[in-house]
Amino acid sequence: xxxxxxxxxxxxxxxxxxxxxxxxxxxxxxxxxxxxxxxxxxxxxxxxxxxxxxxxxxxxxxxxxxxxxxxxxxxxxxxxxxxxxxxxxxxxxxxxxxxxxxxxxxxxxxxxxxxxxxxxxxxxxxxxxxxxxxxxxxxxxxxxxxxxxxxxxxxxxxxxxxxxxxxxxxxxxxxxxxxxxxxxxxxxxxxxxxxxxxxxxxxxxxxxxxxxxxxxxxxxxxxxxxxxxxxxxxxxxxxxxxxxxxxx
Numbered sequence: 001x002x003x004x005x006x007x008x009x010x011x012x013x014x015x016x017x018x019x020x021x022x023x024x025x026x027x028x029x030x031x032x033x034x035x036x037x038x039x040x041x042x043x044x045x046x047x048x049x050x051x052x053x054x055x056x057x058x059x060x061x062x063x064x065x066x067x068x069x070x071x072x073x074x075x076x077x078x079x080x081x082x083x084x085x086x087x088x089x090x091x092x093x094x095x096x097x098x099x100x101x102x103x104x105x106x107x108x109x110x111x112x113x114x115x116x117x118x119x120x121x122x123x124x125x126x127x128x129x130x131x132x133x134x135x136x137x138x139x140x141x142x143x144x145x146x147x148x149x150x151x152x153x154x155x156x157x158x159x160x161x162x163x164x165x166x167x168x169x170x171x172x173x174x175x176x177x178x179x180x181x182x183x184x185x186x187x188x189x190x191x192x193x194x195x196x197x198x199x200x201x202x203x204x205x206x207x208x209x210x211x212x213x214x215x216x217x218x219x220x221x222x223x224x225x226x227x228x229x230x231x232x233x234x235x236x237x238x239x240x241x242x243x244x245x246x247x248x
Contacts, residue, residue, distance in 0.1 A: 001026040001190035007056035009046050016042045018214040029191040031201040034211035040194035044160045048083045082151035086162040088143035090135040097131035100150045121153035125179055141172040152183050161193040165200050177203045202226055212245055
């Protein structure tokens with residue numbers, strides 16, 4: 001479903017990702033771990049087509065990203081991928097309803113269809129009745145759930161989550177993890193989740209990839225990763241100073 005081959009991404013003389021290769025099978029969740037600034041968000045944004053000029057190949061649902069982007073330029077609809085931003089990524093001046101409906105309107109859905117899809121999506125994330133509120137009237141956790149609703153209302157086959165539990169307390173983080181799993185099941189979606197939250201990663205992931213020094217140094221099944229037999233996994237899980245990961 002998601003295939004990345006020899007991906008290299010840089011900005012000027014700064015290489016952020018180097019020769020990154022992995023696959024995520026249909027219906028599975030891959031969590032991406034790494035230090036702050038390791039390139040997790042850059043990886044997601046590149047897969048989403050938000051960062052041009054990369055080297056290597058990205059294939060989504062059997063189609064190369066470059067051809068999909070050409071379809072976008074030709075005004076061909078592309079609704080198979082949704083991106084959930086770290087801080088919700090909501091439009092401050094729009095109501096919750098209009099935020100969730102944004103993508104649907106861009107692809108030309110009828111308003112009667114939009115009404116049902118938005119209502120169903122908000123109900124699915126536990127926010128029924130919040131349609132008329134502005135983002136400023138919502139808590140951080142509620143804003144993240146609106147972002148989830150906006151993603152799922154497009155019925156994507158691929159969902160990319162950029163640190164969906166950042167800044168949330170453990171209870172809310174666990175609730176968001178449950179939503180990610182529920183959405184995956186309902187949408188039969190293939191997901192990549194960039195996160196720092198080990199509990200969330202252990203709960204939701206089928207496999208875990210770790211980025212360090214611009215590369216994926218470890219990609220294992222979730223249970224194998226948390227067995228902590230690999231030195232990279234062991235140091236990250238235990239928060240140890242000593243190990244292959246330089247803390248500075």
